[in-house]
Amino acid sequence: MRDLTPDAHEPLPAPASVLGESPLWHPVEQALYWCDIAGFALNRFDPASGQHAHWSFATEVASCAAMRDGGMLLAMRDGLWRFDTRTGERTPLVAAPYDTALERFNDGKCDPQGRFWVGTIYEPRKPALAALYCFSGGTLQRVADDVTVSNGLAWSPDGRTMYWSDTTSHTVFAMDFDGASGQPGPRRVFARFPLKQPEQDLATYGGRPDGAAVDSEGAYWSAMFEGQRLLRLSPAGEVLAELKLPVRCATMPCFGGADLKTLYVTTSREKRPADELARQPLAGRVLAFRVDVPGLPATLFG
Known part of the structure; x- marks a missing residue:
């Protein structure tokens, strides 16, 4: 396993989110969008102008997608x-x-054909009643279930493999994907990580898989929540590299910039201990790193 941690990281010049999530590099606007779930807000940052904008709502904004005919698709609680x-x-x-x-609703993303896939989080956590849905043609279809916190959506560069994770069980699944029909095959375990043990010190805990992105070589980048790191996994599920972070709770990476070699990472400060926040003032900020392998462009919805 290689350590990919660069010498410097760059936080975006935007206020911290409570629970930053779902970063999206808009392929037309060449701007970054992200959600603040617990802050009930949508954010946009334009690197060319340095301008930050945000919109507030009455309930949670969990994930978003750029729409082919303009505007944004928002997955909200209601x-x-x-x-x-x-x-x-x-x-x-x-x-x-x-x-x-x-x-x-929780993590959501468009497949290569422009359908919007979005999962849910079952807030009591037990039993595993969360599910995964696909929105296309004005219809929302329940596709899979038996998870607690749906996360980690991504597709391989050829679009033939779909990734999906259940954060609570520390498991990432892979499924064969038929782009024409939009139907995933049976899930198989792609990667599984040790559960956090009672009273385990976070310094020895590797984290659990949250949001994810795939790069142009087919590697799956997983934000390991509470693990203070991102992992880059091969298409076979092997850990290729680790990107160490200055904050405990990364939530999702995405690739952006004109060359798709800027890795943006959203983070959370929600319900974190005061002493941890004092040591990690960048918690909740969006971090930016330069990487060698570019990512894949986001697909527009519709």
């Missing part, structure tokens, strides 16, 4: 919405298919 960033107008697409008092 359903999927079209959001016009110019006017601030929000238009409903489909209502939440679950009890919003116990469950909400």
Whole structure:
């Protein structure tokens, strides 16, 4: 395993999120979007101008996608919405298919054909009642279930493998993917990590798989929540490299910039101990690193 940690990291000049998530490099606007789930906000940063914008809502914004016909698709606790960033107008697409008092949408991403896949988090954690959905053609279809915290969505460069994780069980799954039909095959274990033991010191805990991204070589980058690191895994699930971070809780990476060689990483400060936050002032900020292997461009929805 190689240590990929560069000598320097660059936080974006934007305020810290409470729970930063779902970074998205907009392929048309050449700007970075990300969600602050616990802060009920959507953020946008334009590296060319250095301008940061944010929009506040009445409930959680868990993930987002750029829409082919303009605007942003937002996965919120109460359903999927079209959001016009110019006017601030929000238009409903489909209502939440679950009890919003116990469950909400979580990680979401477009497949190579432009369908939006989004999972849920079952907030009581037990039993494993969260699920994975696919939104296409105005219809939301339940595709898979039996997880607690749906995360880690990504596709291989050829689009024939779909990745999906259950953060609570510390497991990343891989599934054969039929792009024409949009149907994944049976899940298989791609990578599994040791569970955190009672009273285990975080210094000895490697973290659990949260959000993810795939680079142009087919390697799967996983944010290891509470592990203070990203892992780069081969298509066979082997750990190729580790990127150590200055904050305990990374939530998701994405590739951006004109050459897709800037790795943006969202982080969280939600419910973290005061002494940890004092030692890690960048918690909640979006970090940026330069990497050698570019990522894959995000697909527009629709």
